[in-house]
Amino acid sequence: xxxxxxxxxxxxxxxxxxxxxxxxxxxxxxxxxxxxxxxxxxxxxxxxxxxxxxxxxxxxxxxxxxxxxxxxxxxxxxxxxxxxxxxxxxxxxxxxxxxxxxxxxxxxxxxxxxxxxxxxxxxxxxxxxxxxxxxxxxxxxxxxxxxxxxxxxxxxxxxxxxxxxxxxxxxxxxxxxxxxxxxxxxxxxxxxxxxxxxxxxxxxxxxxxxxxxxxxxxxxxxxx
Numbered sequence: 001x002x003x004x005x006x007x008x009x010x011x012x013x014x015x016x017x018x019x020x021x022x023x024x025x026x027x028x029x030x031x032x033x034x035x036x037x038x039x040x041x042x043x044x045x046x047x048x049x050x051x052x053x054x055x056x057x058x059x060x061x062x063x064x065x066x067x068x069x070x071x072x073x074x075x076x077x078x079x080x081x082x083x084x085x086x087x088x089x090x091x092x093x094x095x096x097x098x099x100x101x102x103x104x105x106x107x108x109x110x111x112x113x114x115x116x117x118x119x120x121x122x123x124x125x126x127x128x129x130x131x132x133x134x135x136x137x138x139x140x141x142x143x144x145x146x147x148x149x150x151x152x153x154x155x156x157x158x159x160x161x162x163x164x165x166x167x168x169x170x171x172x173x174x175x176x177x178x179x180x181x182x183x184x185x186x187x188x189x190x191x192x193x194x195x196x197x198x199x200x201x202x203x204x205x206x207x208x209x210x211x212x213x214x215x216x217x218x219x220x221x222x223x224x
Contacts, residue, residue: 001026002041011051014042018052019061019158022072023127023165033062033070059158075163077212083156084208087137090153091204092197094140095184099193106143107189110136114181121178129177130165136181163211 002017018038021027033053039046053070056062064070098106113136120129134157141153180203187196 002038005042005044011048011055014038014044014048014052015055017042018056019162022061023162025166027072029072029166030074031072032068033072035070056158060156061158061162073159075159079159080163080211081208083160084204084211086152087156087160088201088204090149091137091140091200093149094144095188095196095200096193097144097146098140099188099191099196101143102191103143106139107185109139110185110188113139114178114185117181118178121175127165130161133177133181134161164207167211 001021005013005017018027018033022029027033035046035049035053039049042049053062053064057064057070060073062070063073113132116132117129117136120126120132138153138157141150144150180199184196184199184203187199
C-alpha cells in the first residue's frame with residue numbers, strides 16, 4: 001500500500017503518502033491508523049510516521065483519541081457546513097480584493113487554472129479535477145497576501161480535498177464545473193464585484209448542499 005522510503009525520509013513526505021492512501025480509499029474515514037504497519041511498509045522507523053500524523057492532526061485529517069489511538073477524521077454535516085461558510089466569506093473578500101487590485105499576472109494564472117480544469121473535465125480525470133479546482137481557489141486567496149486569510153483557507157483544505165475525492169458523485173456535473181469557473185473569471189476580468197461575489201458564493205454553497213445531502217455516517221462513528 002505504501003511506497004518504500006529512504007531511512008532518512010522527512011515526515012512531510014510520509015504525511016503526503018498517508019493522505020494519498022486515504023484519498024485512494026486504502027484507509028477509510030473512521031479507520032484506526034496502524035503506525036507499525038505504515039513504518040514496516042515504508043521500511044522506516046515509527047518516528048517519522050508519528051511526526052506525519054501530528055502534521056495531519058493539525059490539518060484536521062486525523063484525530064487522536066486518548067488510550068485508543070489515531071483515526072482518520074469523520075466529518076459530519078455541521079463540520080462541513082462550518083468550513084464552507086467560512087470559505088464563502090474568505091473567497092468573497094478575495095474576489096473583491098482582486099477586482100480592486102487588478103493584476104495581469106494573477107489573471108493569467110487563474111486563466112491557466114481554468115484551462116487545467118477544462119482539460120480535467122474533458123478527460124474525466126477526477127483527481128486532477130479536484131487538484132485543479134482547489135488550485136484556482138487557492139491562487140485567488142493567496143493574491144490577497146493576507147496571511148491570516150490564507151492560513152484559515154489552507155487550514156481546512158486537506159479535509160475538503162479528501163472529502164470531495166472520496167465522494168464519488170461530487171463532480172458528476174463535470175461540464176458545469178468548467179463553465180462556472182470560466183464565468184467567474186469573466187466577471188472578475190470585467191470588474192463586476194457584486195456579481196462575482198454572488199457567483200463564487202453560489203458555487204461554494206452549491207457544493208456545500210451536495211455534501212450535506214451525501215454525508216451520512218450512521219453506523220460508522222468513532223467511539224471516543
